[in-house]
Amino acid sequence: MITRTNLIREFSRYALKDAIDNGVAVSVLPGVFAHAECARTFETRVAALGVWLPQTCVVSGLAALSLLGLTDETIARFCVVAPRHAHVRGPDWVRVARTGAVRTREVRQGVMCAARERAVIDAWVESDPAQRTSVVLEAMRRCNLRGSAVLRELARLPRVKGRRELVALLNEASDGIESFLEHRARRTVLNTPDFHCLKRQVEITAMGRTYKVDTLHEASKTIIEFDGAKVHGTRDRKKLDSARDAALATLGYITVRIGYDDVMTRPAWCREVIRRVIAARSGGPILL
Numbered sequence: 001m002i003t004r005t006n007l008i009r010e011f012s013r014y015a016l017k018d019a020i021d022n023g024v025a026v027s028v029l030p031g032v033f034a035h036a037e038c039a040r041t042f043e044t045r046v047a048a049l050g051v052w053l054p055q056t057c058v059v060s061g062l063a064a065l066s067l068l069g070l071t072d073e074t075i076a077r078f079c080v081v082a083p084r085h086a087h088v089r090g091p092d093w094v095r096v097a098r099t100g101a102v103r104t105r106e107v108r109q110g111v112m113c114a115a116r117e118r119a120v121i122d123a124w125v126e127s128d129p130a131q132r133t134s135v136v137l138e139a140m141r142r143c144n145l146r147g148s149a150v151l152r153e154l155a156r157l158p159r160v161k162g163r164r165e166l167v168a169l170l171n172e173a174s175d176g177i178e179s180f181l182e183h184r185a186r187r188t189v190l191n192t193p194d195f196h197c198l199k200r201q202v203e204i205t206a207m208g209r210t211y212k213v214d215t216l217h218e219a220s221k222t223i224i225e226f227d228g229a230k231v232h233g234t235r236d237r238k239k240l241d242s243a244r245d246a247a248l249a250t251l252g253y254i255t256v257r258i259g260y261d262d263v264m265t266r267p268a269w270c271r272e273v274i275r276r277v278i279a280a281r282s283g284g285p286i287l288l
Contacts (some may be wrong), residue, residue, distance in 0.1 A: 018189065040065070042075055043109075045093065049078065050110035052090075057082045058102050060114035061095075061122035062135070067108035067118060070139035071123070073131075076222055079122050081114055099157065116145055117153035127160045133169060134163075134180035140173055147173035152198055176200030181226040181260055182214060188267040189258070190215070192225075194275070196225070206247040213248075214254075220281035223248065223255040226263060254281065 026039045028048040038044050044065065049059060058064075059081030064070040077095050082088045082109070084098045104115035113119065118137050127135045139145070147170035154167070155162060176203065177183050190198060204217045215224040227241075245255040256277050258270050 029094070045078065046109050046111055049080075049094075049251050053080065053112070054082075054086065055112070056086060056101065057088055058105050058112045058114045059100070059236065060097070060119050061126045064108075064113040064119035065123050065139050067111060067113055068106075068143070070119075070142045071135060072118070073135060077126070079126055079192070080123070081118070095126070099159075103156075115153075116143055116152045120145065120150050121154055121157065121160060121166070124166050129162075133183055135181055136166075136169060137173065137177065137183060141178045142191070144221075147171060170190065176212075179228060180224070180261055181228045183257070185226045185263050185267075185270070189263060189270045189274070194270070204248060204251070206251050206253075209247065211244055211248060220278045221251075221253045222274075222278050222281055223253050225255055225257045226260075227257050228260050 025033045026036045027037050028034045028044060028181050028259065029052040032048045034044050034048065046063075051258040053059075054216065059067065059078055059083050060081045062071060062073055062182070063075050066073065066075050077093050078091070080088065080094055080096050081102050082096055082098050083101050086098065088096050090096065102114045102118055104118075105112050106115065106116050107113070114122065117140070123139065124132050124136050134247055138145070140150070151170050151174075154163070160166065172183060176199075177186060182200075197217070197219075199216045199218060200214065201208050201212055202218075203212050204216075205211075213223045215227055216222070217224070225241075241257070248255060254277070256274060258273070
């Protein structure tokens with residue numbers, strides 16, 4: 001990765017032209033060149049932005065979450081936040097949002113990134129509507145970011161696409177929702193009045209370890225876990241889940257595990273199973 005000025009200084013204007021004409025060197029950003037074989041990689045584009053971006057601009061959105069280790073999404077475009085007066089224009093893989101200066105920033109791989117609260121908001125805006133809930137909740141879970149902190153940052157931005165839906169999601173996150181499956185289950189499985197007494201993200205210590213459970217019916221000591229295949233589908237994770245369930249059982253807790261496909265395709269069945277387990281352990285009638 002090298003700028004046009006440095007290339008000409010190191011070699012010559014003619015050598016640079018020859019490299020470009022032969023397809024050896026390509027322009028990654030205005031005035032910034034890279035070898036053709038690696039010009040389109042995420043790492044090369046990050047390095048190019050580190051050279052090209054003015055100090056008043058930051059990388060945000062999905063690209064910032066990737067640099068911060070908060071998403072596994074494949075990054076096709078980079079969101080750059082610039083002051084309103086800035087004259088910044090890049091190729092089609094750079095989307096410039098002129099929404100004013102970002103208050104807090106942090107450096108990753110030589111690039112100035114927006115603070116996590118702002119990066120999450122911009123990632124919501126640029127993500128596919130079918131994926132953005134999962135992207136936001138996963139990023140917040142990984143860095144233990146509170147919904148209230150993102151809501152405060154959101155209040156500072158005058159225009160955000162999908163603001164109402166994002167506010168609702170952040171309020172759910174503040175109430176203990178940490179994953180897309182939990183979000184979905186809350187809206188389609190645990191959405192009846194008889195489940196309002198459930199507690200979320202409760203810590204329980206058993207056999208010397210503290211576990212955080214997704215959802216708890218305290219009176220019957222029934223734990224409800226919503227297991228996504230991505231996280232809970234590996235052999236090692238299944239072993240950990242079994243050990244955890246056994247440890248919690250020593251205190252009288254039973255764990256009901258509901259999978260992704262069941263939540264997505266038969267929420268009424270999930271609801272009935274949970275009701276029947278709670279009723280059986282409570283010695284009362286099944287609530288309908």
